[in-house]
Amino acid sequence: MSIPELVVQNWSRLLAGLAMTVELTIISLIIAGMLGLLFGLLSVSKKKSLRAIALVYVDIVRGTPLLVQAFFIYFGIPAALGIRLDANTAGIITLSLNAGGYLAEIFRGGIESINKGQMEAARSLGLPYSLAMTKVILPQAVRTMTPALINQCIITLKDTSILSIIGIQELTQTGRLIIANNYQAFEMWTIVAVMYFIIIMILTKISKRIERKMSYGKSEN
Amino acid sequence: MGKVKIKNLKKSFGELEVLKDINLEVCEREVICIIGPSGSGKSTLLRCINALEVATSGTVEVDGNDITGAADKDINKYRQNIGMVFQQFNLFPHMTVLENISFAPVTLKLKSKQEANEKALKLLRRVDLEEKANVYPEQLSGGQQQRVAIARALAMDPDVMLFDEPTSALDPEMVGEVLNVMKKLAKEGMTMIVVTHEMGFAREVADRVIFIDDGFIVEQGPPQELFGAPKNERTINFLNMVL
Ligand SMILES: Nc1ncnc2c1ncn2[C@@H]1O[C@H](COP(=O)(O)OP(=O)(O)OP(=O)(O)O)[C@@H](O)[C@H]1O
Ligand SMILES: [Mg+2]
Numbered sequence: 134m135s136i137p138e139l140v141v142q143n144w145s146r147l148l149a150g151l152a153m154t155v156e157l158t159i160i161s162l163i164i165a166g167m168l169g170l171l172f173g174l175l176s177v178s179k180k181k182s183l184r185a186i187a188l189v190y191v192d193i194v195r196g197t198p199l200l201v202q203a204f205f206i207y208f209g210i211p212a213a214l215g216i217r218l219d220a221n222t223a224g225i226i227t228l229s230l231n232a233g234g235y236l237a238e239i240f241r242g243g244i245e246s247i248n249k250g251q252m253e254a255a256r257s258l259g260l261p262y263s264l265a266m267t268k269v270i271l272p273q274a275v276r277t278m279t280p281a282l283i284n285q286c287i288i289t290l291k292d293t294s295i296l297s298i299i300g301i302q303e304l305t306q307t308g309r310l311i312i313a314n315n316y317q318a319f320e321m322w323t324i325v326a327v328m329y330f331i332i333i334m335i336l337t338k339i340s341k342r343i344e345r346k347m348s349y350g351k352s353e354n
Numbered sequence: 355m356g357k358v359k360i361k362n363l364k365k366s367f368g369e370l371e372v373l374k375d376i377n378l379e380v381c382e383r384e385v386i387c388i389i390g391p392s393g394s395g396k397s398t399l400l401r402c403i404n405a406l407e408v409a410t411s412g413t414v415e416v417d418g419n420d421i422t423g424a425a426d427k428d429i430n431k432y433r434q435n436i437g438m439v440f441q442q443f444n445l446f447p448h449m450t451v452l453e454n455i456s457f458a459p460v461t462l463k464l465k466s467k468q469e470a471n472e473k474a475l476k477l478l479r480r481v482d483l484e485e486k487a488n489v490y491p492e493q494l495s496g497g498q499q500q501r502v503a504i505a506r507a508l509a510m511d512p513d514v515m516l517f518d519e520p521t522s523a524l525d526p527e528m529v530g531e532v533l534n535v536m537k538k539l540a541k542e543g544m545t546m547i548v549v550t551h552e553m554g555f556a557r558e559v560a561d562r563v564i565f566i567d568d569g570f571i572v573e574q575g576p577p578q579e580l581f582g583a584p585k586n587e588r589t590i591n592f593l594n595m596v597l
Contacts (some may be wrong), residue, residue, distance in 0.1 A: 255458075259458060
């Protein structure tokens with residue numbers, strides 16, 4: 134069968150796989166965003182113990198392969214605790230923790246890129262640290278972080294394909310299952326690759342637009 | 355009456371003792387200018403007054419409140435009464451001029467948005483920048499930014515204003531406009547502590563000039579005395595260098 138014929142024949146399965154990929158990505162990124170913000174804030178804290186907690190988390194995420202993290206969460210933890218974890222839940226936990234670590238670093242970098250005078254100006258007006266952080270520092274930090282944030286979204290979207298290994302039926306796994314029936318590896322992997330490519334291109338385009346909208350100017354003092 | 359009372363204030367950064375024993379009382383409506391060589395601890399002293407730096411020992415009282423020993427929550431409260439103007443302006447670049455000024459009173463729920471905006475416009479009129487209310491700081495000149503920063507501090511109705519070399523980052527032609535705003539403020543009776551290299555301003559506006567060197571107040575007095583007949587050798591050397 135030709136590629137167009139294969140697309141038509143497997144369209145609904147491929148689409149379902151893609152939908153799962155997008156769903157995993159979105160849910161994981163939402164959780165990862167909260168983790169990243171939390172641990173990013175910890176990592177710029179004045180308290181050494183809080184910084185240490187963030188450091189350990191980030192180092193573990195960065196120091197181990199995603200695949201090992203997935204296995205640890207899907208097989209390791211349930212075995213140790215005697216519980217059962219379905220693949221989708223394990224996948225979301227893995228991706229959230231993983232992306233959360235990288236996002237924590239992005240948040241830390243973004244916060245640290247803002248001139249110290251901004252925090253001092255806010256505090257000198259009587260604002261507590263929390264308000265100064267949320268109203269003055271973070272809005273500026275997020276602007277500088279936008280490219281890195283979008284980059285992490287794309288990475289996480291691509292990382293979902295690794296979760297095919299624990300049996301989640303996202304796009305990659307769907308491709309494998311179809312090939313197991315029709316043996317048309319070249320055509321099917323082409324289709325799958327093009328589907329990833331298109332969705333990532335769309336994301337890139339949207340993000341470029343957001344980036345342009347968010348810039349209020351080049352200089353910051 | 356003593357608006358600001360500093361007793362035996364010491365401040366070290368690690369091994370480096372920057373403030374060695376500072377005693378100073380600033381009265382209501384008094385304008386104090388602090389002068390001294392670079393690195394002598396002028397900024398550190400100013401920053402100890404609103405607890406941006408934590409004193410190593412000694413006490414700082416503002417309006418009878420002990421800043422040095424206070425809990426975070428109380429410090430936030432005390433700081434509302436102590437305006438600060440920085441050398442680098444430090445306006446919030448993601449807010450318009452008007453938002454910069456009304457931001458703190460609104461965020462701290464001291465004023466409604468409308469009240470705060472009205473007050474902000476009044477303050478902008480006072481610093482002669484009414485027409486800039488809706489632009490972003492980066493569209494302003496340095497002198498204009500610093501005037502906005504003064505208005506931002508005034509929006510909290512402070513009892514005391516601290517200025518840390520407010521004109522040092524400005525092009526020479528913009529120094530005057532900022533100093534004029536400060537002069538007006540002094541005339542209106544604001545209690546002000548100004549770290550400055552502008553000796554002309556100190557001479558004209560200060561009630562008392564304080565010369566700091568090496569972490570001590572070496573000499574102080576009314577400007578005509580301190581500039582006209584300095585007694586301490588270090589003061590004389592410093593003044594010879596800058597005048
Ligand atoms: N956060 C800090 N950590 C370590 N050392 C510091 C810190 N802040 C200031 N210092 C040091 O303390 C000394 C006094 O600094 P300060 O900024 O108070 O001087 P200054 O009189 O304001 O000088 P200038 O006229 O250059 O502004 C300097 O030697 C400076 O390097
Ligand atoms: Mg200084």
